[in-house]
Amino acid sequence: MDRFLEKLFAFIRKNALIFYAGIGMGIYRCAHEWPLWFNATVTQVGVPPLFVGESFFLLVDVGKVVGLIVYLILCYGFDKHRRSSVLLILPSALIVVGCLVPLGVVLGLDPGETAILASLVLIGAGAGMLFGQWIEFCGCLPPVKVIQVFAISFAARFVLLPIITGVDELLSTLVIICLAATSFVQVSFCFSAIPIAEDRPREGLGAKGLSGYGMLFLFVCVFAFAYGVGGSATQLSHSTHETGVGNLLPSLVILILAFKMGDRFDRTILYAIALPLMTVGLIGVEFLGISLSFSQVMVSAAYSAFDLLVYTMVCSNAYRSRTSAMLPGSCIRILALIAADLAILLMHLNLSWNRGVLVTVTILATLAAGIAVFVPLLGSQRDYSRFQPEGESAERKRLEDIAASRGLSARETTVFHLLVKGKSATEISEELFISNGAVRAHSSRIYDKFGVHSRKDFDALFDR
Structure with a gap:
């Protein structure tokens, strides 16, 4: 037992930065999911919900898109070094300011509808900017480490969010404010802990560089749209526990293999794990007639596999070319949010379309796009240069x-x-x-x- 603990502590010490960054990104995941939980639970204690209606989540997503766009403009337009203290603190500050309104609601105040709507957009904007910071950091890591950070972040979210949401609304709000307020410290520490070989900052790709991601952008749009259509068609519950379990399952498999195999864990293995998970997650929801709870687990597993796959590709390309991962990573995030939300809005409309046909066609289109983008790479010879x-x-x-x-x-x-x-x-x-x-x-x-x-x-x- 002592020998096992000794090896465990040595392993954790050796990978301390990866675990620290994964937990930091896990806190980001909690911050951008927390408003949905809060709005659903405050009514249980006699407090009016922040926003009534099925499209509540759209306000947070609008904030994420706006936040990412604004942050890209600030970073690449006014601070190309991306080392400004203001830019570092801005995402955390927006989330904290946005969370003050929910705090006032719990304390019995009536901030008014305008302030409530603004707070949701602010929380989303801060979360979007925080994602931009983390994807920039991951672009400085070897791709196997990126896989490990993302996988640990899902595990951290699985552990942390139930703790944050398992207390009363007041304490939960205070905890999320404290975590959001310290996020810039975690990001700053992670950047300071990695060696910077270049004297100049990593350059953005520009429009010409982004054109190389065309097929990946197409796949992101199609998959995110299918995710939104499938989720709406089955009226998934989006519960904290079921979503967490779904996110955790593929993450644990990939995390164990990534640590076990080291830099021998290449893209081929990641494709071979992620693509079947995404396929089963989409097909199972519509065609297998399984329960809503298990459907939620499967769809969440599909989306976490999607996250691991596409963002690892972005970060590995940035690492190899010594460019910034923030721009392509943010573009993928924006496209995914817009496509998923458009699908959900479409499914909420009272159209005469056959929803079953729409879901089927969308899923088949997703599979076709996945085959066109990824399957040709499965048979290619494993090339360490892709990851180094x-x-x-x-x-x-x-x-x-x-x-x-x-x-x-x-x-x-x-x-x-x-x-x-x-x-x-x-x-x-x-x-x-x-x-x-x-x-x-x-x-x-x-x-x-x-x-x-x-x-x-x-x-x-x-x-x-």
Whole structure:
């Protein structure tokens, strides 16, 4: 037991930044979901809801879209370095100011309808800007780390939101205000903890660079529209627990594999996990006749897999090209919000269309778009350069050629890479989740194949 705890703490220390960033992004997810919970529960204590009607969530989404657009203009138009203290604090400040109105409602005040509507837009705007900050940070990480951060954020949301919403409305409001107020500290710390190789800030892609995302933008619009249509057609409950479970399921699978495999967890594996989940999530809701609760779990699982897939693609491209991930990531977020909300509004209209036909056609179009965009990549050879900058990719290729020339097995090649990096036997054991004895056995065979007798001789060989 002591040995297990020792390895666990060592693992957490080694990946402290990833866990910290994942929890920070999890807090962002809580902040942008909290208004929906608050509005649904305040009526239970005799307090009027902030907004009456099925389109309540649209106000928050409008705020997210406006917030992202304004933040992009401020960042790329007036502060290209994106290091202004005002820009750093602005998202947290907007959420806090917006939450003051719900706080007043719980305290028995009547702020008026205009103030209520404005507060919802402010909360959404702050949440949208906060997303822009986190996607910019993730664009500075190796793609496997991006996957880990996003997956941890869903796990953190699963744990934190029930805690935040499990208390009375007053305490819940105060907690969300405190968390939102400290979000800029978390973002600032994460940026300060990553090495910045460039003296200049990462440049935005511009219209020409965004054109390379055309097919991905198409898929985002089609999938988000299908998500909105499917959710509306089945009148899903959007409960905190069921949504959380759905988000958590694919995240845990991907998170475990990403930590277990390290940088061998490439795009091919992510596609192979995410695409079936999204397909099952959409098809199951409409065609399998399952319960609303399980439908909510499936749709949420589909959307979290979508998040993991598309934003990892954006951040890996930004990491490889040394450009900013904020612009393409924000564009995808805006397109997804608009497409999903348009679908929901369409389904609320009393049209003479056959809803079953509309849902079926939309889902089939989504599957076709997914096949056109992603499936051709499934059969491509796994390429580490997709997940690494050019310098690291070239070095890895060189080491792989050396390993192949010496007849190293797949596992020996992995250990060989870590030995060349200067990792100790204990560090290799913790990273690969194998025993020290197994590391020594692999190392011994590697030494034999390179004609050396010890780690000292091996290091001297590669130092030369």
